[in-house]
Amino acid sequence: MTEESPGGYTGKILRVNLTDKKTTIEEPEGRFYREYFGGTALIGYYLLKELKPGIDPLGPENKLVFSAGVLSGVPSAGCGRSGVGAKSPLTGGWGDAQSGGFWPAELKRAGWDAIIVEGKADKPVYLWIKDDQVEIRDAAHLWGKTTAEVDSQLKEELGDKRVRVAQIGPAGEKLVRLAAIANDINRYYGRCGLGAVMGSKMLKAIAVRGSNPLKVANQEKVREIAGATADVIKRFMGGFKSYGTAGGVGGLNAMGILPTKNFQEGQFDGFEKITGQAMAETIMVDTDNCTACAVNCKRVVEVGPPYNVERVYGGPEYETIGSLGSLCGIDDLKAIAHGNQTCNALGLDTIGTGTTIAFAMECFENGILTEKDTGGIELRFGNAEAMMKMVEMIGRREGMGDILAEGARRAAEKIGGGASQYAMHIKGQELPMHDPRGKVGLGIGYAVSPTGADHMHNIHDVEFMRVNPTMSALGIQEPLDPFDLGLSKVRSFCYLVNWQHFKNCAITCMFLPYDPNRMAELVSAVTGWNASAWELEKVGERALALARLFNAREGLTAKDDFVPERLYKGVSSGPRQGKGLDREAFQEAIKNYYGMAGWDAETASPTAARLAELDLAWAIPELDKIAGKK
């Protein structure tokens, strides 16, 4: 009944080979975008096809794929994001991360959907993309500089204040496995250590300026949806504007699942000092937004001496407040803001950094690390000075920081003496600030996510304790019980986590209220396709399937879908005291999930049949490359 607009979506992909300094342009047909969309699925398509299994993630054979999505840059809230992916130096498997801000929309305005970065430059370079014109430029003068320095330097030398920059800081240059990729100085593709991949390629930055207005198939409909979304924001998302992502600190603490002292505890005495509310009343001076978004959930903070936190790096998100705050036993919001600033200046993932520092603190408390190891720093829970110092040392690979720069798993192996029991990671990726002991679905997600412990490829059970329109449209009629691991819960997890993966293809903000029907309308309005909730959910499932197949090919199989032992034990106090994950039920749930997802019980890779069902028959031969398979 609905007819498609002729033409549909078209796009361009830039391929940059840094070894031979060649750039080429690829223009896949609309069909490609409809199946691979952008973000995780698009990245998965290229990485699975073009990377050989077993390559060094920090070697020239790895590829770094920046990918906007079909919706990136569309003038409706939550559409200002993009993704990036590569083989992860942190996990040795699939790596991808998402970021917001203004760089993604600028990339689209320059006419590009994605950039595939190949090879390795022999000296530091940056990319300058002005619409169709692409230059690989010398970056010797930028190497070693902080993100804010580079951003302003590039704007100056390119003579355009509206240039948008994605870049690595010194941490990425030094191949810190916790290194992130920044854009617009204060937005981060945080997880999976992708900053180190960019660093390994000697690519300091990608500066972009575009002048082509984004074309959409049905401008009027896009406006209508944008307006309705803005209205929902106005009506229901005021709390986000007031308190940002950190608005929930108090609630999590009350529930007993605010990650505290390296997940030993779920309540933090000093929580009230580090809430979003506290931030709004103390160090916050402004709010900030992403392209076309009225939520304004980003914080801008300022702290005077001796912290000297500047506005430019933004304020700490919830994840940062948790990881550099409660997880380290620190209730000094100014110190957290300082740690956040250092992470952003040096280009570090605040989550991985904080969790790794908390790990080191627990080692220190237990005598596995001493002041001799730390260079005299008393690396105890609650020592804000120590945290701030250690962030800097990790970012610059100084002293003890050089070991911690490898991430918690590798650091624990180097430190030895039983340190591994304190390394809270999955597949080498450090746990973010959500405790699966209070939302067990998230625990399944941590275990089975292709990226390891990652809140961006996941569900957050507590959000689903009432049936929302997304659940309803996916045929989930009952609210989720955050402590249930039964079949019905696993089914809901399966559907919702595929939807989250779609959002990582779209690449839309997880907070914005586009349920699958509304999302299909938006996609149709932008592309002219007759997009449906079915199709979009399948894009998500396709993305996840590609990532899991990538992992299996790298030897990451069911055995790697674990959670840290600590999570089977309870926290030491509060409402969740003594209540760990039920090991048997949890492992049964993972097994059941494999079945529902159509994954092999041993390789945890999608079966040939499931690949074919997802129109990924081309990837079936990759199953033969799975390590350990005959």
Next chain:
Amino acid sequence: MTEESPGGYTGKILRVNLTDKKTTIEEPEGRFYREYFGGTALIGYYLLKELKPGIDPLGPENKLVFSAGVLSGVPSAGCGRSGVGAKSPLTGGWGDAQSGGFWPAELKRAGWDAIIVEGKADKPVYLWIKDDQVEIRDAAHLWGKTTAEVDSQLKEELGDKRVRVAQIGPAGEKLVRLAAIANDINRYYGRCGLGAVMGSKMLKAIAVRGSNPLKVANQEKVREIAGATADVIKRFMGGFKSYGTAGGVGGLNAMGILPTKNFQEGQFDGFEKITGQAMAETIMVDTDNCTACAVNCKRVVEVGPPYNVERVYGGPEYETIGSLGSLCGIDDLKAIAHGNQTCNALGLDTIGTGTTIAFAMECFENGILTEKDTGGIELRFGNAEAMMKMVEMIGRREGMGDILAEGARRAAEKIGGGASQYAMHIKGQELPMHDPRGKVGLGIGYAVSPTGADHMHNIHDVEFMRVNPTMSALGIQEPLDPFDLGLSKVRSFCYLVNWQHFKNCAITCMFLPYDPNRMAELVSAVTGWNASAWELEKVGERALALARLFNAREGLTAKDDFVPERLYKGVSSGPRQGKGLDREAFQEAIKNYYGMAGWDAETASPTAARLAELDLAWAIPELDKIAGKK
């Protein structure tokens, strides 16, 4: 974003036990309807829960479930239908069938979504349902009468011309396994022999009169969709009005896949005399429609002596023209109309009847049957007299007809002498008038349909030779090649056949242009749910899963998913001469389909994991009852 209207859909189910003459009312919550909808899924829910495996389909333990759908009776084209199901006396497995007309909407107006008929009356009865009032009445005076006689008798004795009647004819009374259930005299729940189930319960008819206007959540939106649908009908479906379903006879003949002489040939010399066009120019006197539908695809015909075909029984559909016409080598449209009338008067499935007669004709041509067997009838291809006589004999179980009344498979077993090679059936259900050698996807569908060879649980490849909005919304971007059996084709089959199963839940006409997005809008407008294409497609998959599990429990497994040997050989002339199904590729395709559908390779039942994924965890214990499973 979209919020659900409070309340959502509610409905009522009538349970009638004919053994103890009790009626009870069940009112499932809205959640039930959202998962089981109506038609195949709703019927599947009850049959799987309430029938014991191994029961006699014609015994009192079988249950006959009439089910309208959530959309039945909604005033938009194609929504005037309903379904009925039971364990099939023809296949010994899952049986369900759909019908249009006006009875379904009347049932809804009387306030009922479904009727579950249990047990067996000790003498003929009929049900009289007037809104909430339900009576089990004596039907001794109706027993043995034709459908038109019963219809007018009931209208007269109930004193209301607007009473709508579903009923069996004499064929159902006599437990003819080819017996159908009629409604409105000329609409048929044709397949699976369900008329015999109704007959076995001594239930002659269900007369319904309702006075409650249908409630919908969003009247304005329903009107808008109805208007848009009417517009599409006006613009694109004129051919259907002019020539009905038989409009395609010429095209199929040109393609070489008009089933002819019991599938020995794909072209028929006399095809021009039996087309929809020929009918319009000769015996057609009017057109007819179903509730709220402007297509008017139904024919009304009239033929004088010696045929004496009356208007009341309607004209032959394509399936009837094929089965009583070309399949029997008969090009006499008046004789076909007469055969159609006899089928409708006696309550026979025209497809099963025609295919069984064609089988007998081939037996006769090959000397396996003689005039001694047939009582002097020269049962040769092309003998219209013989066909007309044999229809009557089957419906009344007279002479040779008593054997053929058992259906082609059982008749072949009784006849012996190699007759089985001519019995064109799958699981005991006779092939309809679509030749899988020219649309191989339909062939997969015949093999794997829970009902055996059935065009109503299937795809028709030729319809998908251009990408239509349904395909597009399901993420199928390439047209189907009717001769392809590869993975991509199987994937498309999988998605489309689930969608067809959804339509058998909805229960909407397969010809109407509700693509999944438009359908989700319509469902939402009617129910107040935030229905999505995802959810609806999953309802279809759920329906199919229930039916397949039912079959597996009855011992119908992968071994029964065959096609007749003849289909691996080519037809004897025309464009498809010598081109049979590729056995290896076909069997590989079925295997691949099992994988994609999530069915066990041996039992061909959904796995426990797939059941759970479809929110059918309650049915997992049924897997233990699958014959041959330990």
